[in-house]
Amino acid sequence: MAIGALIEPLFSHLPFFLALVVRPSPYRKLFFIPILCANIWILLYGSSPVNYSRVVNIWGTSLATRVAIASDFILLTDVQNELRLQIDKRHISSAPLRERMSWGFRLMTTSRGIGWAHECTTRFPPKPQNISRWAFVVSKLLWAGYYYILSDLEQIPLQWNFAVIRGEVGMEGLTGLFARATFLVYLAEVYTGMNMAYNILAAVTVSVGLSEPRDWPAIFGYWSDAYTVGRFWGRFWHQNFRRFVTAHGKFISKNIFHLKSGTSLAWHVQLFVAFALSGLIHLAGDYRGQDDWTKGGTMRFFLLQAVAISFEDVVINLASRLGFGKTTRLSKCIGYLWVLGWWIWAVPPWTGPWAEVRIREVGHHRQSFILRVCQQVLGDSEGSRLL
Incomplete structure (x- = not known):
């Protein structure tokens, strides 16, 4: 040991x-x-x-x-x-x-x-500017509290998802659509957990003088930018992997396939390499958490992201040729519905095996504190039994 x-x-x-x-x-x-x-x-x-x-x-x-x-x-x-x-x-x-x-x-x-x-400045919200050290610290602590509240509320759909895994909820019609949507809570957990930890770390390091507010741009982008799967990963989701997946993608495209930089084929090779590498990295987490390389749907999930982005590329290029190249409110609304529908379809095979593991864990399940308070105030004993 x-x-x-x-x-x-x-x-x-x-x-x-x-x-x-x-x-x-x-x-x-x-x-x-x-x-x-x-x-x-x-x-x-x-x-x-x-x-x-x-x-x-x-x-x-x-x-x-x-x-x-x-x-x-x-x-x-x-x-x-x-x-x-x-x-x-x-x-x-x-x-x-x-x-x-x-x-x-x-x-x-x-x-x-x-x-x-090599910082990718175009992918993040603007860095904090003209803000005092302690105003920044207070702001980050408030944001950490906000994400803690979101984390607490996530326990409600998480319990619904456990009911889906146990077979207590049907998978037909609208009920099935709602059941599949509950699997998105695991992505929400990543989002709130990373934001909460990031804001606490920013507040601590800035308060003791180890860093400056400008060193802590937001870790996630704007939800409004995620109207395609490509923009979800490239502009909204955290960019912690961007540097090394891009480097490996460019190396394989240039040095192994000898493709000319800037071409469509080179871009697609880099795209699939990036998501394949990300899948392998998350597969290591699958193995440690599930003691099995094959049980989870990690590689399928990440490779499908590259497929979806390639599909979007074809559709967007076709729309541009037909005279619909300008981004409008209508096209964004269609995009948001597409992205939501994509996640509802693609996420369950990836997060489902993790849900099964978590159901079996003793001592790590908690009910929403906010929900318990509301139940006590409203006297909702029936809701307490259900949730």
Whole structure:
């Protein structure tokens, strides 16, 4: 047990950090070997930190994510010559060791490249500007409270979903449509959970002076931008994976298939590589949480996203040729209905196996606190038995 606890810091974190600190060299790629081996060993044989499927899923996903990021920063990218901070125009390779260590730590701990030249600024809401430190902290704590309330309310459709899994709700007609819609609560849990943790972390680090408000742009985009499946993933959903899935997609498109950059075929290859890699990463979480590589519908779900986006691309191009290229309120409304219908169809096979796992867990089910208060105030004993 003690040896297992040392494997991750000594053979994963440390080699990754050293690979970012050492000056450019052909031998720098050797640092990837212990990182890959250590994370595979931990994934297959390591002890889970807790006996709770949601946390174990996140842990397994984080192991695979680390390998993917290391592959990008060690195998595909000459980081010290290609990446730089926005406030630093020089190549860090010429800097002293202490500065390279600080630089490497910053690169290692930012998944979205905030403050770096490769930051994707067009995909996020604007950064906080002209706001005092404590006004920012109070704002983030209020937002964290808001997402906690949403998280509490999510327990209501979650209990309905458990009833669907247990076969207590029929799957015919409108009832079946509603039953399938309850599976979307698992995506909502990811959204509220990440937002709540992000806002708390932002408030803490800014309050103690470790970061500035400008370092914490919103982690998710605007709901109003999600009127296609492509825009849902590219503009609304978190962009923590964008850097490394894009890097691998471009590498495979250019170096393996030798496709010309900017062509439709190259774009589609990069699209499918990005979602395949994302699927593999989430598959690692499936394995740790469900002890099975094949039980969940993860790979099917993520590859279907690429299929849906490709379909949208064809439809949008056809509409443009027919003179309907301008985005209107009507086209957005149609798009929102399409995206909602897509999720209702595509999500259940992915989240259903997780629902079955969570039903069997003892001590991790909770009823909505807000619902309990309302029931006590209204005396809704019948509703209490149902929910």
